[in-house]
Amino acid sequence: MADLIRANLLSPIVLAFALGVVAKLIRSEFTLPKDLYVALSIYLLFAIGLKGGVELSQTPLSTFWLPAVATLAVGVLTPVLSYIALRQLGRFSVADSAGIAAHYGSVSAVTFIAAQEFVASAGTPAEGFLPTLLTLLEAPGIHVALAIGVVQASRARAAAPASEARAAIHSEHAHWSETLRAVLTGRTMVLLVGGLIIGLLIGERGWEPVRPFFEGGFRGALTIFLLEMGLLAAERLGDLRRVGAFLLGFGTLMPLVNGAVGVALGHWAGLSPGGAAVLGTMAASASYIAAPPAVRLALPEANPTYYLTLALGVTFPFNLIVGIPAYHQMALWLAR
Amino acid sequence: MADLIRANLLSPIVLAFALGVVAKLIRSEFTLPKDLYVALSIYLLFAIGLKGGVELSQTPLSTFWLPAVATLAVGVLTPVLSYIALRQLGRFSVADSAGIAAHYGSVSAVTFIAAQEFVASAGTPAEGFLPTLLTLLEAPGIHVALAIGVVQASRARAAAPASEARAAIHSEHAHWSETLRAVLTGRTMVLLVGGLIIGLLIGERGWEPVRPFFEGGFRGALTIFLLEMGLLAAERLGDLRRVGAFLLGFGTLMPLVNGAVGVALGHWAGLSPGGAAVLGTMAASASYIAAPPAVRLALPEANPTYYLTLALGVTFPFNLIVGIPAYHQMALWLAR
Amino acid sequence: MADLIRANLLSPIVLAFALGVVAKLIRSEFTLPKDLYVALSIYLLFAIGLKGGVELSQTPLSTFWLPAVATLAVGVLTPVLSYIALRQLGRFSVADSAGIAAHYGSVSAVTFIAAQEFVASAGTPAEGFLPTLLTLLEAPGIHVALAIGVVQASRARAAAPASEARAAIHSEHAHWSETLRAVLTGRTMVLLVGGLIIGLLIGERGWEPVRPFFEGGFRGALTIFLLEMGLLAAERLGDLRRVGAFLLGFGTLMPLVNGAVGVALGHWAGLSPGGAAVLGTMAASASYIAAPPAVRLALPEANPTYYLTLALGVTFPFNLIVGIPAYHQMALWLAR
Amino acid sequence: MRMKLVTIVVEPVLEPRITAALKSLGATGWTVTEARGTGSRGTRMGEVPGEGRRIETVVSATAAGRILTYISDHYFADFAIIAFVSDVEVLRGEKYGADT
Amino acid sequence: MRMKLVTIVVEPVLEPRITAALKSLGATGWTVTEARGTGSRGTRMGEVPGEGRRIETVVSATAAGRILTYISDHYFADFAIIAFVSDVEVLRGEKYGADT
């Protein structure tokens, strides 16, 4: 395992991430143009969607439904566990707890990709339908957590003046469907689900001509993307103090708990060690693309410094460097 | 042929286009960054220019001049036919008729590329000098149509107060040369003509080192570009009602007429079935990059909703899905 | 040699540069989106950094230290020579002389890349550690020149009212460290040095998976980048008259002098003819990315029209077309 | 005609909500530019830090008042936002809902 | 010195024409930003829907008048455009053609 950890630390993507962090620490003016960041994320998401679809076209449905159930279970369990930890142990407000839980209930596509690369280079590649599971996990966790947040908050308001409470509930209803639609129709979902369906329809034959673009360039593009992730993560480092010791602990221990849940459910569902490790990583990862705007709109009183700093500045690097090898190890143990 | 149509419907580019349309229909916030759209179009245009130039360097001039004449004939015939249909049958104003005719007289490079891909995958690739014909067709159609528009409009104004008419004619002259220059020096022409000349000069040997970039990535980049085209086309769907039944019919029947003209002229000029099909597609396609700004400046009273909706929302998808296989079939018939 | 010059003139990158110039001369509205320009430069710099690092991982330190010394000598000699030429022969102000000298003391990464491509296609590839030398040359020349400028300027001010002089010196100190940090932490340095270190760490094995992206696409991306360089250089042509005959001469002769210095030092340090030619090109080239903002901030009274027009509009095209083959020839002579 | 120019700088996530509100509060149009900003909440407005939207709309004085009230009621507490109003002279004021 | 700030938001295709006109109508400079907009013609200003240009120029009151007249004469009928004027205080007013 020491070998794998070293190999992971010396992989281009981890090193590129580190370069981004260092660049920010030495206060370099260097940034990626925003459109390049968006272009790379479009490329990466569409590429894993397409490739996942092509592989799905060769997967019998029978091998697929148990892992799908496991994924949905992850989507319910991880936000609930996260909420309880924050609210009961951390004594955070309902809004903050639910807002953070929404991030941990959803999934970070880049962390997913990093895990796929890791298990592949460890000689235990994941099943080809994992990207399909990824699309299943994007939305539910966010909605479970937001639902908890909104219900708990309106309970709290029951004591408040009636007219105010009514107005609040009214506007919550209006915004709820807006938020739900925004997540389901966001960039990530359009590209992943769309890519999957296209991949499914074109199959191996249609994939061949576009493969040099979507597969040949993938790892290089990912490297540049992680450079930008390093810059973004380091941007958050200044806020670590504001976030407090409890949340720092949460940002590293919660992934381990959620990751273990994911690995265990994956194992139960019959996934290979590589597949279980990737599902564990999905469970452990915190969304920083789909979740933040949804939480911002649905729970505006939740403090964005908390959830952005945790997702980007703590949990993302933690998973990239420590988490993924750990979930992989867990999966290997279970598989013995 | 049913096979080819199915294969076409299941090609990555048609599916990516459909994904863009669906994303817009479900009111997704997803868009491609504007700079990515421009970057991809620069890449695609330069790539076909370069490749066309390299292949032109192996074409004897003797095989090339008849097709060139056919292309110029397309550039005169299609805008005139389109103008007559709109003005006589549709009773549209001079400006609207000429404005729309300018779009149908010019050519859509993306439709051209889609046709090239289609005939190649149908086993009847087009001649290597087709990109050269593309550059010949870009400008003339626009100018023929605008000339009709401006001449007819000033005739109409002969009855108007003399001083006004003079002022109008004066400013028309000033703008005319501006418009002409803008089309001839626009992005499309710079990249296509420039690419052709460079390709011609570097030949096969100079092409080798840049080939992985310009050829290997071509189809993948095209796929992402068509995703954006789907978004843009769907953006126009809301205007279909405003456009009226006549124009909807025009947007689907006129391409068939113009396409038949193009295929016939291509056949007459000795093009292979693949080449004639691509020339037919060029004739049938409506420009939505070079023509709109030219028309906007030269015929400001023409309604942009008409020509943009027709070119992007009707004729582009029509050609992509129905037209190209149809022109290909026409070309095969003629070749028998 | 005539062959090589012709081959150089007919290389995709020189032709793409020419296309950019022509597009601007015919007053085309065509431009590359700014973000594409930045994205390409990030890609190119990171790619040469990475590749240089991978090759450095196979270089014994012993072969490397003499060339490093030669490079630092270039970094001191070329700005001093340039300053003397401008101040003594050209009678330019201290600020203008130092500002221009800072550009010629530093290095243009694109010219470096063009030289690498040239010597490789001439069958005399440069040593793999040349990118490392590139990073050594980026900063020193700028600082040597700026130091000359600031010291000389404050000497001049010794006669001026004491309080003013003190204020000026005070603000110079404040800005000095700002400028130094800006150069050392700028985009070029982060990507080159960062890429080198990553390349060194990942070695051949880690390079393999990202190679298609960073090596396969390199020459094509470079071609598009040079198209933009042509547009930018041509943008400066209008200022050639304002720059005057002396500076035009300087912009073509100084590179020959600096280039000869670089080639000679490279030869002395044991570089192969290809390597010496590339070091000569580095010495001859004028920075137009790192130097301009540094000079703008440290020597605001230096006229930007001078240094931008020289670096971009004169010396860059000169080196691309004439200089590189010339330095290569010098290196071959010395090696005989 | 004398009208008011209301300028609002806000986190990107609110753009659709605010433009929808502008419409219902009497604005007949608006112009949006991408902006970066720093304020009391630091430089964080979007997915990429500091990113924001600058929305400006020419409206009648009464509509301007309604817009400011709406903004301050709904967003001042929880969002990174600023709104300010200036006097502008515009042709065809009726097109933009000038008070009569 | 008291001057006028003229702001014009317009479809991209008109940018070169309008800046050329600004020059001949007395503007000594201008600043352009990319903008998106919605107005009476919906959100379509260019090739990519909603794209537009926001042009602003500091000029004398008389130049401001000339510019507004020019815009309304040439473009109000057929183009997606808005123009408005506000008062600004600027140093070195003569540099920008201040009325004397």
Next chain:
Amino acid sequence: MRMKLVTIVVEPVLEPRITAALKSLGATGWTVTEARGTGSRGTRMGEVPGEGRRIETVVSATAAGRILTYISDHYFADFAIIAFVSDVEVLRGEKYGADT
């Protein structure tokens, strides 16, 4: 509350210096947009020609005065820059350092 809006358009290289100065001169925030421009120095503001930054800040009248003085003292001689001030009405003026 009545405040001043100071708008500065400047070469990109000066952005960090100027925003740092704004802070020390009493601005509590600012908004930056990417701009292109033409002025007495032609269209050259950045690495890519014409590129510039448009910085705007809502401040008290006294801070506005300090900012203009600072700009004209430090940058008018050598840099491509314009600064102008207009009156704006803003809610929560104290947040932006309103004079009292």
